Amino acid sequence: MAELGQATRRRWGRPWMVPLVLALATSGWLLAVEGRQGLARDEAQYFRAGERYWGWFEALGDALRAGKPGQAFSRAVVDSFWGDNHEHPPLMKTLYGLSWRLFHRCDCTGPKRGLHPIAVHKHRTLPLFARESTAFRFPAILLAGLGVALVYGFARRWVGPWAAAGAAVLSVAQPHYFFHAQISCFDAPIAVMGLLVALAYWKSLRSPRWGVLCGVFYGLALATKHNAWLIPCFLLVHHLWMRRWDFLRLRPPRVPLAFVSMATLGPIVLFALWPWLWHAPLARTREWVQRHAQHEHYNFEYLGQNWNLPPPPAQTGRWLLRATFPFVSTAFTVPATTLALAAAGAVVLARRRRKNAASDEPPLVNPEPPEPGARASWLRPGADVDLAPGIFLAVQILGPLGTLALPSTPIFGGVKHFLTAMPFLAMVAGMGLAWVTRQAATLVRAARLRRALPAALAFVLCLPAVTETQRSHPDGVGHYNLLAGGFAGGASLGMNRQFWGYSVLPLLPWMNAHRPASNRIYWHDVLHDAVMMYVRDDRVPVGIGDVGVGEPMVAQSDLGVVILEKHFAVYEYLHWDAYQTTRPAQVYAHEGVPFAVVYQRAAPPPRQEPLPP
């Protein structure tokens, strides 16, 4: 029995075991619930693009079989596949397409054949998932699991295993993060990639091998989403602080390997992964940069106002109000206990060196002191100095939030725009958890009780975040925390409830049952690509109608969806006018807060087109 216990302890003692379990548990949780999550507007475009990108690999295979591999690399062929959705880099979309190809349950040659963006044949697949959309989402879900494992690994450098595991759980148990972690978009993936680059940078401070890897990871981050542009800036701030004495002595150190690597390997990896750049790298990179540097300000509700233009500085009140957006949003969306733990962790970090100076118990299990006798070089730029984890984490958190605080920055995606800060916030919360545990341990005399404390407190302090996240599903972006008053409190505060038109999913069964004879359906913000994926997922019938987008289309419909965002009010009134009623036929609400409505014309005009079989 004792041997069995020792063997179990040995297994758990392996450094990869806990992160592996955390990653699998996270991916399992996401896979278990993603089916209740409607298809997001952008996600539907990435389904389409991912499938197209896969189409290029099929074209490459065909060209190789024909003995003319060069054909697949011609500009016309490359652009015909990779030109789709070229405003975003391809890494995740390529993975989504590959995952779809491998894991969907193929009924591609039946009535759904025409719903694919590329020509399809009967596929031989490993049909892991009942829905095609799940197959697309699978890489994002796996990456979210990897993110949790990375948080554990990173946090483990500073805190014990239970606190690190707590940090890992808190990193995904955030309603808004959880929402983005299960869909095939780029926001959770870039948060994971940012974490990967930051981890590599941190290790590169004392290991040249990681300096090289930092550049490779940075290339992957660049190929994931344009948020990656800012990563080196945040890391640079830390580096300048860490080596501030060199600069003050006017003896600036050489540029560290990690930055050299990011500047060289990063673009090379990006270029290699993005065929759309191959034939015009400079012009198309410029186009990509300009697209996001001059991005339109889409509508977004914040504190009761609709924001769709940057407020000019002359409107001081509005300008200042807008600047509070990322901070207020964080305060209202991250579970309150996680915020309290993060505050405690911030105090621990702020007092870290003072505590070390006194011969008190160190607040961090591994403060990574300077190596005795080591000399700094561009290969090991942190060898002889304190690594300043507090500044490192502060910049990783406040950098993305500070960027979004600039009123000239669009805020239409809400928390997702600074989601990259959340894994680091969770790590600081993990330090807070370690501090609470240590306080409790100093108070408790009973040895058995003291041994149980780390696990018990990790459980108790992670429970609210997990419970809130479960409660929020599938409307994580409309969820607000205890401080804001939950869904209803957020709505009363005038905080954004949703975007991307995903919330139509619960209405689909009713819409199927009440599909008008004319088949004229107005889908509002539910993109046609999303409707087609609902068909492919067998959630709406083949041949379901779609009158198209735009205000005039409402009058041509007999059944219409309206996604309830503040700026979409006009679409409700168009339905009132066209259907001559203010009464929706169905409302989808979460905890009494409406998210989407369906209007039905009382007496549809005579059938004008036959229903497809």
Place this chain on the structure above:
Amino acid sequence: MRLSSLLDADSFRRHRLAYACAAGIVVLALIETANAWLAPLRAPTDRDWRALAAEVRAGFQPGDLIVAAPAWADPLLRMHLGDLIPIAVAGRLDAARFGRIWEISQRGARAGETAGGHIVQSSRHGALTLRRYERPAARVSFDFVAEWRRAAVSRVAADGQVSGCFRAPGSFECPELPARSLKPELLEIDTSPHLALTMLPTGQSTTVIEFDRVPLGRELAVGAGLHNVWLRKAGKGTVSLRVLVQSREFGRIEAGSMTGWTLRKFDTSTLAGQSASVRFEITVDDPNSRTLGFAAEARS
């Protein structure tokens, strides 16, 4: 087992603040967890809504107003009672003309429309509270939107040349400015519904809308704003609505992208009981993407 054998009292005395903070976080976690489990139970159920709707229907009288508090619950209210909320009521100028107001409230919220009323009926239906307020209603002697056909519409060019607009079945049409008709329409102004007279102002002329022999009361209420969230974003101009009674200017409303629905009440008590001409003059500095909507009522 004694507590002192479990806990170190000396340590507690030395680090009270730290322990209090740590304990506070644990208590917060317990509260937050309990709230996450219990809060969904506080939301109104479909059964609550049905029971409440049945009571409203039993006591509803034509001309009553039904409102939700908080306003975000309005779609659910309309799903259950929308047949009692016609478009004209939903797109009202304001709530002054309603003497009986049904308020469906949750979480202690109060609807602004009930201000000045007293509760004559109240009941609870699960998480919902139904209250009927009564108050003296404004008597509308002339509704300019409903009576839009009685208007005379013209354009006055910068050089003073006047060109008349003719009345078509559903609108006034101005021959020299096609697609700039004047008509009553349900508009989205400040993301709220307003049944209003709508027009696209033109930069080269003043649009004049004149109503003759309007029976006036003690006040003339005028509301105005710019229609459509996309147009408000795209345009920059300010539309000016000048209000004249018997050729005397009573005031003006400036409508820009950020001004929302502006409601002004002009004192006409000196003319109460008389019939007078009421004239609205509309100008704009930059007509690009500007669609004005305005409504007005003469009231006692």
